Amino acid sequence: MEPSxxxxxxxxxxxxxxxxxxxxxxxxxxxxxxxxxxxxxNLRAALAGxxxxxxxxxxxxxxxxxxxxxxxHRKKNVLSLVEGEEIALKMYGSYYYSKGIYNxxxxxxxxxxxxxxxxxxxxxxxITWQIPLExxxxxxxxxxxxxxxxxxxxxxxxxxxxxxxxxFNAVETNQLKDAIEQNxxxxxxxxxVNPVLPEFEEGPIDFLTEGEEVTHRGGKVWYLVPASxxxxxxxxxxxxxxxxxxxxxxxxxxxxxxxxxxxxxxxGVNTGMRKTSSLDSKKEKVLDILYQANLTKxxxxxAGKEIDEWAEAxxxxxxxxxxxxxxxxxxxxxxxxxxxxxxxxxxxxxxxxPRLKKKIAKAALSAE
Amino acid sequence: xxxARYLYCIVEGSEEITLGxxxxxxxxxxxxxxxDLSAVVHNCLPKPYQSEDQEKVxxxxxxxxxxxxxxxxxxGTVLPLGFDTIIKGEEGFASxxxxxxxxxxxxxxLRQKLAKLKDRAEFGxxxxxxxxxxxxxxxxxxxxxKKLSEDIKSKSKGLAYMYKQxxxxxxxxxxxxxxxxYFKDFYEQIRRCVDQIKVEKTKKLEExxxxxxxxxxxxxxxxxxxxxxxxxxxxxxxxxxxxxxxxWPPYSFV
Numbered sequence: 059m060e061p062s063x064x065x066x067x068x069x070x071x072x073x074x075x076x077x078x079x080x081x082x083x084x085x086x087x088x089x090x091x092x093x094x095x096x097x098x099x100n101l102r103a104a105l106a107g108x109x110x111x112x113x114x115x116x117x118x119x120x121x122x123x124x125x126x127x128x129x130x131h132r133k134k135n136v137l138s139l140v141e142g143e144e145i146a147l148k149m150y151g152s153y154y155y156s157k158g159i160y161n162x163x164x165x166x167x168x169x170x171x172x173x174x175x176x177x178x179x180x181x182x183x184x185i186t187w188q189i190p191l192e193x194x195x196x197x198x199x200x201x202x203x204x205x206x207x208x209x210x211x212x213x214x215x216x217x218x219x220x221x222x223x224x225x226f227n228a229v230e231t232n233q234l235k236d237a238i239e240q241n242x243x244x245x246x247x248x249x250x251v252n253p254v255l256p257e258f259e260e261g262p263i264d265f266l267t268e269g270e271e272v273t274h275r276g277g278k279v280w281y282l283v284p285a286s287x288x289x290x291x292x293x294x295x296x297x298x299x300x301x302x303x304x305x306x307x308x309x310x311x312x313x314x315x316x317x318x319x320x321x322x323x324x325x326g327v328n329t330g331m332r333k334t335s336s337l338d339s340k341k342e343k344v345l346d347i348l349y350q351a352n353l354t355k356x357x358x359x360x361a362g363k364e365i366d367e368w369a370e371a372x373x374x375x376x377x378x379x380x381x382x383x384x385x386x387x388x389x390x391x392x393x394x395x396x397x398x399x400x401x402x403x404x405x406x407x408x409x410x411x412p413r414l415k416k417k418i419a420k421a422a423l424s425a426e
Numbered sequence: 427x428x429x430a431r432y433l434y435c436i437v438e439g440s441e442e443i444t445l446g447x448x449x450x451x452x453x454x455x456x457x458x459x460x461x462d463l464s465a466v467v468h469n470c471l472p473k474p475y476q477s478e479d480q481e482k483v484x485x486x487x488x489x490x491x492x493x494x495x496x497x498x499x500x501x502g503t504v505l506p507l508g509f510d511t512i513i514k515g516e517e518g519f520a521s522x523x524x525x526x527x528x529x530x531x532x533x534x535x536l537r538q539k540l541a542k543l544k545d546r547a548e549f550g551x552x553x554x555x556x557x558x559x560x561x562x563x564x565x566x567x568x569x570x571x572k573k574l575s576e577d578i579k580s581k582s583k584g585l586a587y588m589y590k591q592x593x594x595x596x597x598x599x600x601x602x603x604x605x606x607x608y609f610k611d612f613y614e615q616i617r618r619c620v621d622q623i624k625v626e627k628t629k630k631l632e633e634x635x636x637x638x639x640x641x642x643x644x645x646x647x648x649x650x651x652x653x654x655x656x657x658x659x660x661x662x663x664x665x666x667x668x669x670x671x672x673x674w675p676p677y678s679f680v
Contacts, residue, residue: 059668068669071671075548077487080507082680377471
């Protein structure tokens with residue numbers, strides 16, 4: 059019998075060895091890898107095949123539960139309409155909910171009827187937000203940086219007659235906008251043309267210094283406030299802001315910056331699952347930032363729903379990839395990466411550089 | 427920003443050379459030496475490779491395996507490391523210095539390990555059986571069980587069910603005993619042809635087969651033929667099959 063090396067089964071055999079074995083080095087000079095066993099488990103599941111996992115009950119409970127939940131939730135909860143109201147469009151998407159210190163993207167379904175524009179959450183049978191069609195003053199779609207590297211998401215801004223701005227994100231944001239516009243046209247309402255989007259801020263960011271701009275922000279982020287005096291370290295809610303100069307954490311209750319760190323002092327970023335509450339044994343994803351303090355090193359820990367996005371944004375800085383210069387649009391003054399402005403035009407007002415205009419015209423000519 | 431070194435394996439040899447851009451994500455792999463011990467590394471950031479993307483991780487792992495393999499071929503003897511072993515720098519010590527410091531401090535131990543692994547390779551041996559076929563054989567071979575299975579045929583439906591349960595219990599016990607016996611036999615048989623042996627956990631499979639025995643064996647590369655012959659004998663037993671993998675770098679024996 060000859061030993062074999064290249065079949066699927068032998069690959070599993072080899073990967074097992076690489077994941078679990080090998081020379082052990084004393085821990086003080088190596089980087090700890092809390093996430094690794096997880097990779098191993100995932101990968102092994104993929105290699106062994108889902109069927110096996112189910113067969114031996116690894117995921118059965120989970121599978122059953124999620125199926126039951128689906129069954130439960132698929133049947134009921136229908137949006138109730140008023141008489142004579144008809145649904146013209148239904149689309150999955152999120153509504154940006156912001157009240158007081160709480161704000162988050164809330165997922166649900168957009169319903170466009172001949173009377174209203176509604177965001178509805180089926181699972182809770184709750185209308186998150188709605189507006190009568192005649193109250194809509196203007197619509198703007200703007201491309202915004204997505205948390206995923208290099209990706210953009212289209213955000214729909216709706217301005218009502220009170221000049222309040224509402225934010226939405228849908229599967230097909232542009233299609234949603236077109237549908238609303240069409241619907242309005244057929245019902246005889248008209249929208250303001252070329253609306254100006256009022257300056258729109260979702261948090262108190264009056265801590266910026268001159269020339270400083272927020273480059274990444276998100277929903278609520280908890281910070282592990284270090285122990286001081288007799289106070290033990292505690293998790294506090296707030297918001298994290300990454301600017302071109304600093305990483306800042308704003309404490310929602312004290313309404314002030316409690317933590318700020320020049321970005322060039324960040325050494326490393328790591329995420330891991332940890333217990334964040336003494337009452338709850340559930341583990342949460344925690345982002346640890348290792349930074350250079352005066353003579354020593356410090357760690358700051360953050361938790362929250364968007365930890366992965368934050369880790370990615372910070373990792374980009376650590377790996378030195380963020381070198382894009384920002385410029386302001388010559389027409390509307392909005393800041394944007396210079397490269398994007400020149401190559402794609404301005405995302406907020408539609409300004410296009412003369413050179414790009416020429417290029418487009420040329421392309422159109424040659425297409426003819 | 428501090429840099430770190432991703433460690434693939436330790437080899438014997440004092441030249442500081444590069445092996446080309448064969449590392450994870452195309453990084454350049456080279457050696458850092460202390461006297462005649464060398465670490466095979468690439469430069470990386472001081473954070474572990476992590477991803478949810480299984481294809482990506484798989485590629486990392488196979489690349490890791492390949493680099494160790496290349497080093498193994500080039501240097502003859504290697505002490506392989508597991509995936510994601512990254513040496514960091516410290517206050518006042520660059521990561522390279524740290525590696526040298528470690529090689530120096532652990533020199534004796536590493537040298538002994540390398541000596542033990544010289545010219546040897548690791549092989550995986552997994553023995554499976556098909557409990558169905560084995561059970562059939564057991565029924566024939568055990569008068570008590572044979573009688574019970576004959577009896578069932580003449581019983582009423584309800585009684586037959588009861589007898590069936592009884593039979594299943596007996597069979598299960600007999601199978602366990604059989605598994606124990608075969609395990610010991612095979613282990614002895616295999617142990618005689620190898621240098622070192624490690625019993626690994628058996629795994630569950632989706633097929634009808636069950637894994638009876640999972641071993642990592644260390645032996646002289648050229649002696650794999652002798653082991654192969656022994657395994658052939660097992661493979662020929664009715665209801666048994668053998669998976670024989672390798673040669674691998676000695677991951678399990680460092």
